[in-house]
Amino acid sequence: MFRRVIAMVFMAAAVCAARAADGADQVPQRFDGYQVVTVAIPSWETLAEVEKVCETIMNDYPGPGKLDVMFAPGRLGELDRLGLSYVVKIEDYQVLIDNRDTPGARGWFDAYHRYSSPSITDDIVDYLEALATTHPNHELATMLNVGNSVENRTIWGLVIAGANVTPESPTVLYFGAEHAREWIAATVPTYVATYLMDQYGTNPVVTDLVDNVRWVMVPVMNPDGYEHCWTTYRLWRKNRRNNGGGVYGVDLNRNWGEGWGGEGSSSSPSSDTYRGPSAFSEPETVAIRNLFDTYNVRAMIDLHSYGLYIMWPYGYQSALPAHQATYLAHGQDMQQMVQAVHGVTYTIGPVYSTLYAASGVSVDWTYVQRGVLSYTIELRDTGAYGFELPANQIIPNNQEVLPAILYLANTDWVRLPIRFEFPNGLPEVLQAGSDTVVAVNIVAQYAAVVPGTPQMHYRYDPAGAFVAVPLTSLGGNAYQAVLPATNCLSTPEFYFSAEADTGVTVSSPRNAPAEVYDATMSTGANGFYVQDLSSNPGWTTQGLWAWGHPTGGGGQYGGPDPTNGYTGANVYGYNLSGDYTNSMPEYHLTSTAINCSGRNGVHLVFRRWLGVERSQYDHAYVRVSTNGTTWTTVWQNPNADTTDTSWQHIDLDISAVADNQPTVYLRWTMGTTDGGWTYCGWNIDDIRLTSAECEGLPADYNGDGNVDLPDYAAFSDCLTGPDGGVLPGCAIFELTGDADVDLDDLAAFQRLFTGP
Ligand SMILES: [Zn+2]
Structure with missing residues (x-):
């Protein structure tokens, strides 16, 4: 963690501003001269000290690292006392508030709005009611009383549901303003609701999604806090629970019941991350939780600001969710969709590793306890305006996240009663002459799988018919499929299907066979260079790089080293007994x-166990060279901490550098690192170079360069006799051009026979 050395900003005023008084005060507190500074905070202990002296921490997930922190005039000296340096980000917060656009001047989405007030006719609840009563498609929408807040406000939602939606239909839930001051988050559910209703009947994608999926939109989960921001104290985050002693509020996004009470939440009632006295102690979290009992909720997004992140479980632990691959794939898709609209890049990843530990968060409980595909989005921007994101960014911000919101509602997780998963991924390259085993899980989402119906369908000739083979049940939801051995002439295509007990046949891909999975054939897919590190290959090492047995040491941050290789005892690691320096x-x-x-x-495939701080601070690289002098970086650690706690399968395409080169060098680099925080660093094992060429000789079924006994065994299985045609995968034995694999092909095969 790099600590900038910044000159102290001279402060003329030395008035010590107390925190906003609580109570019925209806004059919003002013923030004249309040500054927001960026501070590098080295530890949770220091963070607790900063929290005592600052006005508020702006970050949604406060933790050690760089945080945006607001100070009342004259209070910045507290940072000097703590020995912390900082840079000023916002000079005077009141200026931002004074520049805020007021409602009513232009369109609804050109300003922020009150939640509900009898004296105001264009508050958020009024807007929802208008959608449900006067919009041309108002019959799609129903007001939903989600529950009551601590101060007895009704938490209002809007349910949008079209023709085919039944009580059991899949449901998506989008809610905002769990944190009161994050006003941009309250605009998204209303914007999306408006879009769905405006587009229904004309836009086929929207019409399908509304006719078959229930949409539950809750703009303001925390209405008391939200109104408190308008009337009294603009920077209020929590709900309005009276904790006694003049102290108010529970952080609703630390109050959920999975991992509640852990790291990244506070037991102190005055803290902005106070988790409450017990999980689900607050009526607001209970109200939203009840929606998961009422509806078949399959996916949700909890909307927050600010920071530009798309994140998923876990918040409370570094371990990755069982469905990390699914979360990552959908996260990447959403990231690209968002980026395509206005060019804004949202960082993606699990909460814990992307930002900091946070316990008792919504995504963890909904994912673990209810099997929901759960994301949280941190909307615009990166803090230049604090929570006063200019109102002219409301529409652009909604425009850019809208495609991701529609996309999530259309995932298999939401739309299908049963779902296919591929725990080891799908094969992209098949080794000629070898069977390929595919692990398949079929998850009963809201229907059961009819026994005996799961099948794989494959063909090796794009003009041929698909062959259906039953999946082998391995117990539970696990199945196995085998793509039978074939040869270099094949172009494999395949898909999967199974029947749900609702009578629906579900395929993967969803619209198979119009869309199918495919693979290419290779004679080098198993690796033409294999280094399992069971013995020392004698590579060149610098610093603490060494071959040997890792000891599970280190892990000042992140996790420790492994205690063994992925295979065998030995690895190459940077400091086999601890962290980098x-x-x-x-x-x-x-x-x-x-x-x-x-x-x-050519691909470089290896197993990785790596701990390294985000690339803002520390570095790890993989590089490739053809001369040992000039190096091409093919991987570097992202600007999010890398904290492997198991061996990761890494596959890097190095073809641009390595293809057809007589000398290729591989290099793993540790460093540079900055002056604070160490992690366990690189550990690597089972290094392979694979290739994709498939240049079998005629009749060389397995592509090993010889026409020999294994090829003869394959020929025997392909022999059909005259007029028997060519079986799938047997085209390499059709040697005489008569469209049969018959005795004249056997004679031709014998002439080609070379032996091993
Ligand atoms: Zn938030």
Whole structure:
């Protein structure tokens, strides 16, 4: 963690501003001269000290690292007392408030609005009621009383449901303003509701989504806090629970019941991350929780600001969710969709590793306890305006997240009664001559799987018919499929199907066979270079790089080293018995030369166990060279902490550098690192180079360069006799051009036979 050295900003005023008084005060507190500064905070302990002296911490997930912190005039000296340096981000918060657009001047989405007030006719609840009563498609919408707040306000939602929606239909839930001051988050559910109703009947995607999925939109989960921001104290975050002693509020997004009470939540009632006396102690979290009992909620987004993140479980622990691959794939899709609208990039990842630990958050409880595909989005922007995001960004911000919101509602997780998962991924390259095993899980989402119906359908000739083979049940929801061995002439395509007990047949991909999975054939898919590190290959090491047995040491931050290799005892690691060090230069592990002549589509495949701080601070690289002098970086750690706690499968396309090169060098680099915080660093094992070429000889079924006994065994299975045609995968034995694999092909095969 780099700590900037910044000159103290001279403060003329030394008035010590107390926190806003609580009570019925209806004059909003002013923030004249209040500054927001960015501070690098080294530990949870220091963070607790800062929280005592600041006005408020602006970040949604406060934790050690760089935070935006607001100070009352004259209070910045407290940071000097704590020995912390900072840079000023906002000079005078009141100026931002004074510049806020007021409602009523233009369209609804050109200003922020009150939640509900008898004296105001264009508050958010009025707007929802208008959608449900006077909008041309108002019959789609129903006002929903979600429950009451601590101060007895009704938490209003809007349910949008079209022709086919039944009580059991899949449901998506989008809610905002769990944190009161995050006003932009309250605009998204209303914007999306408006869009769905405006587009229904004309836009086929929207019409399908509204006719078959129930949409529950709750703009303001925390109405008491939200109104308190308008009337009394603009920077209020929590609900309005009276904790006694003049102290108010529970952080609703630390009050959910999974991992409640852990790291990244506070037991102190005065803290902005106070988790409450027990999980679900607050009526607001209970009200939203009850929606999961009322409806078949399949996906949700909890909307917050600010920071530009799309995140998923877990918040309370570093372990990755069982469905990390699904979360990541959908997260990447949503990131790209959002980016395509206005060019704004949202960082993606699990809450814990992307930002900081946070316990008792909505995404963890809904995912673990209710099997919901749960995301949280941190909307615009990155804090230049604090929570006063200019109103002219409301529409652009909604425009950019809208495609992601529609996308999530259309995922298999939501739309299908049963769902296919592929725990080891799907094969993209098949090794010629070898069976390929595919692990399949079929998850009963809101229907059961009819026994005996799961099938794989495959073909090796795009003009041929699909062959259906039953999946082998391995117990529970686990199945196995086998793509039978075939040869280099094949173009494999496949899909899966199973019947739900609702009578619906579900396929993967969803619209198969119009869309199918495919793979390419290879004779190098198993690796033409394999280094399992069971013995020392004698690569060049610098610094603390070493071959040997890791000892599970280190992990000042992140997790410790492994205690074994992925296979066998040994690995290459940076410091086999602990963390990397602070302020180190780049230290390299460099392979000997590897011959990639005649190899195309080369990939570097290896197992990784890596701990490294985000790239803002510390660095890890994978590089490739053809001469050992000039290096191409093919991977570097992202600007989010990397904290592997298990061996990761890494597949890097290095074809641009390595294809057809007689000397290829591989390099793993640790460093540079900054002056604080160490992690366990690199551990690698089971390094392979694979290639994609498939240049079998005629009749060389397995592509090993010989026409020999294994090929003869395959020929026997392909032999059909005259007029028997060519079986799937047997085209390589149709040697005489008569469209049958018969005795004249056997004679041709014998002439080609070379032996091993
Ligand atoms: Zn928030």
